[in-house]
Amino acid sequence: MAQKESILDRPLNELERRLLNDFQEGFPLTSRPFRTIAESVGCTEDEAMHTLQQLQSNQLISRVGPVFRPNRVGASTLAAMEVPAERLQVVADIVNGYGEVNHNYEREHQLNLWFVVTAANREMLESILLEIEHTTGLEVIDLPMIEDFHINLGFPLQWL
Amino acid sequence: MIGNSESLISDPLDRELVQAVQGGLPLVVNPYAAIAEQIGTDETDVIRRLERLLESGDIRRFGVVVRHRELGYRANAMVVWDVNDKRVSEIGRLIGRQSCVTLCYRRPRRSGRWRYNLFCMIHGRSREGVLNNLQLLIENCGLETIEHEVLFSRRRFKQRGARYVTQKESRDPLPCQTSLTVE
Numbered sequence: 001m002a003q004k005e006s007i008l009d010r011p012l013n014e015l016e017r018r019l020l021n022d023f024q025e026g027f028p029l030t031s032r033p034f035r036t037i038a039e040s041v042g043c044t045e046d047e048a049m050h051t052l053q054q055l056q057s058n059q060l061i062s063r064v065g066p067v068f069r070p071n072r073v074g075a076s077t078l079a080a081m082e083v084p085a086e087r088l089q090v091v092a093d094i095v096n097g098y099g100e101v102n103h104n105y106e107r108e109h110q111l112n113l114w115f116v117v118t119a120a121n122r123e124m125l126e127s128i129l130l131e132i133e134h135t136t137g138l139e140v141i142d143l144p145m146i147e148d149f150h151i152n153l154g155f156p157l158q159w160l
Numbered sequence: 161m162i163g164n165s166e167s168l169i170s171d172p173l174d175r176e177l178v179q180a181v182q183g184g185l186p187l188v189v190n191p192y193a194a195i196a197e198q199i200g201t202d203e204t205d206v207i208r209r210l211e212r213l214l215e216s217g218d219i220r221r222f223g224v225v226v227r228h229r230e231l232g233y234r235a236n237a238m239v240v241w242d243v244n245d246k247r248v249s250e251i252g253r254l255i256g257r258q259s260c261v262t263l264c265y266r267r268p269r270r271s272g273r274w275r276y277n278l279f280c281m282i283h284g285r286s287r288e289g290v291l292n293n294l295q296l297l298i299e300n301c302g303l304e305t306i307e308h309e310v311l312f313s314r315r316r317f318k319q320r321g322a323r324y325v326t327q328k329e330s331r332d333p334l335p336c337q338t339s340l341t342v343e
Contacts, residue, residue, distance in 0.1 A: 020226055023223045025222065026221075027222050029210055029211055030207070031207075032189060034189065045189070049187055049189065058230075059230050060227055062226070063183060064184050065223075066219040067219065067225065068178070068219055073169050073178050073218070078267065078279070096317055105316055107311040107314060109309070115317075141273055143270070145266070145267060146268060147266040149255065150256040150261065155226060157231060
């Protein structure tokens, strides 16, 4: 799947746009999903599959697959830390070292490091947060979701 | 809607399936057959189980997960609100319906450290675009009197789908995506 050409250097074509926008939900659960997609957008099965491969290898999509309802498959939380600026990269690297961390951002706030931790259960989650506190000597604020108000149907893309 | 251990997916093969698909489908002609082979069942069973997880709502959506930043949505702000606990569900549902909002959760306050109990995420092509959307959100939902803060992202240290890894695999064997972009 190694790609020499990058699709980032040109505007996205119609097929790429449709694959990015129209299949954020309802990706076909059929034996040959790319053929199902091809029939609906009017291309070949091979084009549909290769275009998605290319979008993925160029990192325009992170994956094709399920988005789980929070806390149904395991436990998750949003954690926040106040990290001195000069230590931020080092602490972020420590946090990134955990496979259970899937998002990790610097944000403009006194609490400047925000990350999401997902684990098989709440106990494992808490032990990871404690370990990060011990390793860094900094407090980790644990903000688990209490209620979810958003119906996630994907993200409608607007093209420039 | 409230997360607790009773609500966890318990069927062992469902859990294996979750493990096999959480990082995304292999983009091959018969992806569900490939997953089936990995977990020791057949394609029809994989498809049936995924359909059932969708019906139950355990899988919220199934499809292409885009990377906002790479698609030009370079600005994202977490907006946090200090809402009266009696009104938080009502206001959360209102905010969660707005098209510019990509997440909306209630979270706990932490005495002396964190006062905000409602979180939403707004993506935009620019900082200005996000702030315009926020202004519209405030007007549409009548949030003028609710204290809030806007936490724009600066560096992204990591972004990928959740992996519900087991204890043995606890350390990340894969290099994570690192971005040094500063907005």
